[in-house]
Amino acid sequence: MSLSVSSNHSDSSDDSESDRGVGLSDPTLSQARRRMLDLVNRLHSTGVQIDIDLPQIAVIGIQSAGKSSLIESISGITLPRAAGTCTRCPTECRLSRSDAPWKCIVELRIIADKNGQPLGQAHTLAFGEPISDKSAVEDRIRRAQRAILNPNKPPRSFLDDFEDDATEISFSTNYISLDISGPEVADLSFVDLPGLIASVSRGGNERDIAMVENLVTSYISKPSCVILLTVACETDFENQGAHHLTKKYDPEGVLTKPDRIPRGDEENWLPLIRNEQEPLENNWYCVKQPSSQDIKQGITWEEARSRENDFFSLTSPWSELDPLYQKYLRTSNLIDRLSSILSDLISKRLPQIQIELENTIQKTRNTLAQLPKPPSSDPVGEIAALLHSFVTELHKILEGVPKADGLLQVIRPAQEQFRRAIRATAPDFVPFESEEHREGCARFPDPDFLFHEDGDISDLDNSSHTPIFIDQVLDRALAARTRELPGHYPFVVQKSFIAEFTNKWENPAMILCRFVHKTLAVHVKALITVHFSSFGQGSLEQRVMILVQDYMKQRADAAQALIAKLIWLEEDGPLTLNEHYLADYKEKFLNDYKSAREKAQHPALAAAIEAYRRTPSPPQLPTGITQIVAGLASMGLRGINVNDLVKLLPPDRMDPALNIMADVRAYFQVAYKRIADNIPLAIDHELVRGVGRELLPALYRGLGINGPDGVRICRELAQESPSVAGKREELLKRLERLESASRELVTVGL
Structure with a gap:
């Protein structure tokens, strides 16, 4: 699922001391929605999204489409800015409401080696101490991105005064994870993906273009991903490749930078808001974010929203739109709709998540059970026991077992x-x-x-x-x-x-x-x-x-x-x-x-003897063999057997x-x-x-x-092979993630 949004400028920061929640941290959201958002955020905290498809918002668009400004309006933090592509690895924001003071924990999630080959088990590295000052987040993210783009250097070295902007790789699938909590923070997870490169002439090469596209596709192709597609109004719609990439995944569309539409061309964009052109299930939205000058002057979140409201209320043709379509303008409307879409998706997905968790847990346990036993602390005793067991079983086989x-x-x-x-x-x-x-x-x-x-x-x-x-x-x-x-x-x-x-x-x-x-x-x-x-x-x-x-x-x-x-x-x-x-x-x-x-x-004698033997009793008339035996008996040779006749x-x-x-x-x-x-x-x-x-x-x-x-x-004989040890470690970590996620579901009665 995806949502398309159009923004006005690049990224915006909100460091105001306002008591009102920022973006989805708005306390007016329903308690049921907040609980579901909180649950999915806790599931993301377990890392189980590696194994289970969890609902998540992915913000995508071409370079300079205003993605970062939109994210700032949701998260309340400032993201790094630079000409061209400033996001060169995914940045995951995990937001959670807390009564404790505001803080941000920055981590590096390593899911691929320095050659880009996927690892069997993701590694999480803490990147510096927790941040309590919002103004320090931008610099920490910039340093974390440089650490990811220089995989052959110790990540910790980028926390020091490191001014070299050179990088070993241009893009990476490894990502930055921001765990943000505080009273004004919502329970939500989303990821900011690198901007799609339109062409080689726009600052990339063919390898980078393909890598970014594959990276974006790996996120948005998941069924439970809410795709937040940003389309800048300053560029022709058909020339923005992000839209073509997401069409088969049902995106949610947002138009950005409406103030940069050349005069007289506004009517080309209104059919999208009316859902007459490139229609989406949840319609297109349009937002206006602060300009670069506004950001330098320290515009607050409330001021940005006020100016946005004035723009859409006073600027033609936006102000002349039918009231039916006015609800698709302004960041606040987008955020409300985005929150509703995400919470509805979560409520539908949670029962299936539990089934998938149980099945995956059982499958992982079965795979673990099939692995060799881990190395023993008493290899001498274990080998001796194995030898005795083997010889005992062999003796049974040698003595005979009742099997075919x-x-x-x-x-x-x-x-x-x-x-x-x-x-x-x-x-x-x-x-x-x-x-x-x-x-x-x-x-x-x-x-x-x-x-x-x-x-x-x-x-x-x-x-x-x-x-x-x-x-x-x-x-x-x-x-x-x-x-x-x-x-x-x-x-x-x-x-x-x-x-x-x-x-x-x-x-x-x-x-x-x-x-x-x-x-x-x-x-x-x-x-x-x-x-x-x-x-x-x-x-x-x-x-x-x-x-x-x-x-x-x-x-x-x-x-x-x-x-x-x-x-x-x-x-x-x-x-x-x-x-x-x-x-x-x-x-x-x-x-x-x-x-x-x-x-x-x-033959005659033999036949006569055979016939005599077959006769049940001697015939009444003494003929043949009977006559011979009787004649011999008359001469005193009694007891002669028929078999004795051959002796004659x-x-x-x-x-x-x-x-x-x-x-x-x-x-x-x-x-x-x-x-x-x-x-x-x-x-x-x-x-x-x-x-x-x-x-x-x-x-x-x-x-x-x-x-x-x-x-x-x-x-030496008991040493486990590295491949088996690695597989066991991977399975144990996966089982830990899955069981932790399962416990989170149990706590809410699922």
Whole structure:
């Protein structure tokens, strides 16, 4: 929102001893309006306008448009004057009514560095002692502006006798804050912005023009800003860039310097007062301020208002305006309207301000909570506690947690994959001659009893396996004979077949170990981040990460060494004390192999035996197998089982090979189950559980916190990063501002 005003001359000072209030300090204003103005002024005092859009009046216009004179009529102080642009940084006036004697506190608000880059947190610097004499304000403001425009020099040096007017920069976003209080002062905040530079020829350069325009826009673009646009009548309306800049923000317009309108041109300005040209929501106003000569002669505020009234009452065409438009002339009418607009805006904005404050406070607290904890006063104790907490949590993970993504749950599929990989190395014995069955015989099917032990293994990868036919087994046995008696074969044959599959076990075992190591590293890294990432500048997290990774590497090396030893034990030669299981497996495999050969060599007998087995009860007419069993019984061979009938067949020349095959295959089952348990057990002992053993002492040694330099090391590790410290400081100051503003709202019952 904006209000446009036209003024007569440059700035005016009011040092009168009048008992009447100056401008908006007029005691005739309603108490409700004064309370709202006072509340917003107190909110401005907290500095919360950095975070929340607070209602404020911003006075803008082109150079020499009479802004300062207008401000003087409101604030009752004298502003610096100079040819061209005299305001080169914003000047914020925070007015508050008080029963105490009049005083003015001048502060510098630094919101950008010397290069113009915004600071995360504004800095407030007191600029001299409080002023109790109004006549001293102008000089203090002039010195404060020079301090802001010379950012590389100590601000305090400009309080001394500093006559050098040279400046390092031409304009600044840093601003002067005037905190004025006293019996004749209103509760109000407004800011005087640098005058917009019309062109390079009017005393600026392209950079200055753009900088001032951006500065003004940063204020007037806020929704709760009441834009007080001053337009000097001595210059063509269309040539005043401030009007074009504010059109989209709904300004409040004021025409200044009506006495400088060239004779005969007054009618060009009256359509604005009638709101017929460039219409505004609250109409255009016109004011006349004292001339430079009047100011030098010490004109009082009352005298200025009296002369202004005479001008509009006696000077044509202003005096001839319809009474309907007379209310848009004179400073007093402007001030009344400005006060009404501002108070109405405040009353509408306050409920929303409270909501925004609460939301911003909560958001700021949440952001603070996400920051690392501030440095501890006992870094040694805190680091020790962090290490113990980390190791305790790690032990829980290593022992197992009931979660789908727990370490042991993630490892288990890899262990099963390892078991299946070992199972897939079983020798593919085929109880048939190669010449007769090589075609289409990729592998001999496993017997049914293995399904109950190993589960469904039909999908095992056997692509690299070569079937071992029974005649090949016999050939190897015959080739190995030395001094054995006929029908006997050396045990080295079985050992050679056993070595062929045990030599394949190391690779899948090492793959499992590497997978467990990698998986463990992921879980441990995540745990380290949780426990140490918020401590200090991250050095502790980094050092713990390196130490734990090194320790895990040692444990992984120990696990691989143990795996290699277990594999070597298998490769040394077959050995088992599970004689019962070995014998049982051999019998089962031997029966399976022989049964397959018998079916192939004597299909009729095999079919008859199978049919007999499937018959629920012996047939009434003794035929086939029943007749044979009955005949044998009649000869005194009672107790003959149907399975014994195959013994009546002539000997199989491949019986030695069948025995070798059954031996090897039975031993594989015993050794495979042993290695399928021992390898995961070794990895669990040396690597998984091994990481938890002696880790805490290793961390203490590696960090050196128990050594002679332990205190120094812990202090260095506990140092907070400057960025985090700066962010925390910024958030704490913001929270302080917001909570202070919230308390102000509570005091008035909002």
